[in-house]
Amino acid sequence: MSEELFKKVVSHCKEYGFVFPSSEIYEGLGAVYDYGQNGVELKNNLRQYWWKSMVQLNENIVGLDAAIFMHPKVWKASGHVDGFSDPMIDNKDSKKRYRADQLLEDKIDRYSKDGKTAKAEELQAALDKAMLDSNLEELKNLIVSHEIACPVSGTRNWTDVRQFNLMFATEMGAMAGTDADKVYLRPETAQGIFVNFLNVQKTGRMKVPFGIAQTGKAFRNEIIARQFIMRMREFEQMEMQFFVRPGTQKEWYAHWKETRMKWHHKLGFGENMYRFHDHVKLAHYADAAVDIEFNFPFGFKELEGIHSRTDFDLRNHAELSGKKLQYFDAEKYENGKDYGNYIPYVIETSIGLDRLFLATLCAAYKEEEVGEGDKKDTRVVLSLPPALAPIKLAIFPLTKKDGLPELAREIMNDLRMDFNCFYEEKDAIGKRYRRQDALGTPFCVTVDHESLENRTVTIRHRDSMIQERVPVEQIRNILADSCSWKTLLS
Numbered sequence: 001m002s003e004e005l006f007k008k009v010v011s012h013c014k015e016y017g018f019v020f021p022s023s024e025i026y027e028g029l030g031a032v033y034d035y036g037q038n039g040v041e042l043k044n045n046l047r048q049y050w051w052k053s054m055v056q057l058n059e060n061i062v063g064l065d066a067a068i069f070m071h072p073k074v075w076k077a078s079g080h081v082d083g084f085s086d087p088m089i090d091n092k093d094s095k096k097r098y099r100a101d102q103l104l105e106d107k108i109d110r111y112s113k114d115g116k117t118a119k120a121e122e123l124q125a126a127l128d129k130a131m132l133d134s135n136l137e138e139l140k141n142l143i144v145s146h147e148i149a150c151p152v153s154g155t156r157n158w159t160d161v162r163q164f165n166l167m168f169a170t171e172m173g174a175m176a177g178t179d180a181d182k183v184y185l186r187p188e189t190a191q192g193i194f195v196n197f198l199n200v201q202k203t204g205r206m207k208v209p210f211g212i213a214q215t216g217k218a219f220r221n222e223i224i225a226r227q228f229i230m231r232m233r234e235f236e237q238m239e240m241q242f243f244v245r246p247g248t249q250k251e252w253y254a255h256w257k258e259t260r261m262k263w264h265h266k267l268g269f270g271e272n273m274y275r276f277h278d279h280v281k282l283a284h285y286a287d288a289a290v291d292i293e294f295n296f297p298f299g300f301k302e303l304e305g306i307h308s309r310t311d312f313d314l315r316n317h318a319e320l321s322g323k324k325l326q327y328f329d330a331e332k333y334e335n336g337k338d339y340g341n342y343i344p345y346v347i348e349t350s351i352g353l354d355r356l357f358l359a360t361l362c363a364a365y366k367e368e369e370v371g372e373g374d375k376k377d378t379r380v381v382l383s384l385p386p387a388l389a390p391i392k393l394a395i396f397p398l399t400k401k402d403g404l405p406e407l408a409r410e411i412m413n414d415l416r417m418d419f420n421c422f423y424e425e426k427d428a429i430g431k432r433y434r435r436q437d438a439l440g441t442p443f444c445v446t447v448d449h450e451s452l453e454n455r456t457v458t459i460r461h462r463d464s465m466i467q468e469r470v471p472v473e474q475i476r477n478i479l480a481d482s483c484s485w486k487t488l489l490s
């Protein structure tokens, strides 16, 4: 995959109603995007794929939808007020702000592309160490000694490296004006789960090990925004916190690593498109962490994180709130001793829905040579798993008259409660097929004059482009077999 493919995917998103820049008529807003008519369907389907496999197919995992605003103390206890920051550096001439570690990462990429492997490795090791030690001075030294210049001004006139907190803060109602009562837009959905741990455990009579899952918006004031919906300031997470007995976290960490990788593989984009990457610098809450990386057109990058969060969050919330966040384990050890009360340990799986969306589009986007001789042509097709496709069936009357639209609409009305259908009677059939290919629609049905005589239609398959004649009554079964969640999940 290449940078060129990435550009094509970005413009495809715009042209076909998947993703638009936010507030575009005002020149957009940095790293904020809107999902269009087809994007919202694909995004909803991806969320459903996650929710079904995570919540509905796991007896010991339940869902939650916590509010975005939370008590300010939540972010103190979680460590985000003091520790959720990136190292930033400003160029004094261009006044542009950068993430110091990313300037260095870019330099490492440059060295690699120029074949200077030893230099790339040496700088990577130095960067890893500086990040691990939170050594801001050393980050600055590396930027200076590797002669990194500002991409805008071209100068090396840098400020010192400082920490920059990524949380957006605002004020709430009557609290406004008092600094102590700042509220934050949540930078992760996880904390809504931790503060509801006992509510869910008690009302759901959940027994450890069990999980709580939620999807929702998160906000981070990313210093630099780039790569389209890869790094956004407003994005959506799908997170699951799995509560386990202390001492069993290693096994569960291994379990969720494997389970999550299998889930990605089921999408059918190729197992070689994914790899694990162990974290060198652990987040303030983790004792082990790994990324599932996806082979994006710009290289392997983080798609999902799996973290062993210990009892860090529950313990800190218990301390700061003064509430006991413990679990009473009624089972006994093999030697008959009680497990008793404890604060569970947590394994977290956390995936960005927007990143999953981008990975899906990059993997599904294809340009294919079709036809022969004079009719040679290129088609753009999204080879999406049918369950994820925004539209499952497009219905075309061959002409706008002779009763064909009426039969076409009758078919659509019968199917639309169960499948997202699209009706179109304009343009030649070939053109209509191409438009649906570009949206990833797995099936198109054409109603012609023969349909009026014997209630059969032509059904066209997106990937093979094969067309076959089938009775109207069979369409439902074809769709159900191909587009069901069962087909994707089993």
Ligand code: GAP
Pocket: 187, 188, 189, 190, 220, 222, 229, 230, 231, 232, 233, 235, 236, 237, 239, 302, 303, 304, 305, 348, 350, 351, 352, 353, 354, 355
């Ligand atoms: N609760 C743990 C947590 O938030 P994270 O690694 O910071 O961990 C988890 O984020 C996932 O959220 C990432 O793997 C990524 O898919 C997504 N994500 C994080 N920051 C993002 C951003 N600025 N834009 C889009 N997705 C982002």
